[in-house]
Amino acid sequence: MDMISALASMRALIDFTKVAVAARDDHQIAQVEQRLTRVLLDVTSAGLELQQKVQAGIDTERALKDRVRELEEQVADLVKRAAERERYKLAPLSEDVFALALKEECAGTDPHHHLCQPCMDNRGKKATLQRKTKGFMIYLTCPECSYDYPTGKGVSTQRQPLNYPSMGRF
Ligand SMILES: [Zn+2]
Known part of the structure; x- marks a missing residue:
């Protein structure tokens, strides 16, 4: 009731x-x-x-x-x-190899650097790629997923010219 x-x-x-x-x-x-x-x-x-x-x-x-x-x-x-994602654009590291590069207009006081795109877009992790050498080749490695991005550059004393303006320096 x-x-x-x-x-x-x-x-x-x-x-x-x-x-x-x-x-x-x-x-x-x-x-x-x-x-x-x-x-x-x-x-x-x-x-x-x-x-x-x-x-x-x-x-x-x-x-x-x-x-x-x-x-x-x-x-x-x-x-x-x-x-944060807007601060970066997809840019080639070498032929058919891409990472997220910091846009110059968004850099502020941050030095030019690259982020791992799958870690940023799929896992929400901001992973700054770090230089690594394997043999005579230079890679940028992701501290999150451990993927090694080939830069197409070697560790020889002679530096190759940059073919990709957004690559910056390694
Ligand atoms: Zn990664």
């Missing part, structure tokens, strides 16, 4: 009680006692049910607020990552 029905029963019982008392009828007064006990149980039950619904509403609201906070944090993180 919900609270409204319980209160309606209570009102009907009050009317019945008035009649019973006015008539001074012991049998009706005994009925009033029984009905009063039932109505009190109904009111108590309806009160508990209402309390549970209110608590469920509070729990739902709290869960929704937590979810909204999580989503706001995720959006802020995505906006920050998108802004």
Whole structure:
């Protein structure tokens, strides 16, 4: 029984009680006692049910607020990552080998460098490529995924001219 029905029963019982008392009828007064006990149980039950619904509403609201906070944090993180990603452009390191190069106009005080594109775009990791030599060849290696990007340059004393303007210096 919900609270409204319980209160309606209570009102009907009050009317019945008035009649019973006015008539001074012991049998009706005994009925009033029984009905009063039932109505009190109904009111108590309806009160508990209402309390549970209110608590469920509070729990739902709290869960929704937590979810909204999580989503706001995720959006802020995505906006920050998108802004950081905008600072870089895909650029060739050697023939058909590409990495993310810092745009000159976005460099600020950062030195020219390259990032691993799969780590940045697929895993959200900003991994600055580091120079590495294998044999006589120079590579740029990713500290996150350990991929070695061939630069097409050797470690000979004679430097090759840069064919790719965005390559910068290794
Ligand atoms: Zn990587």
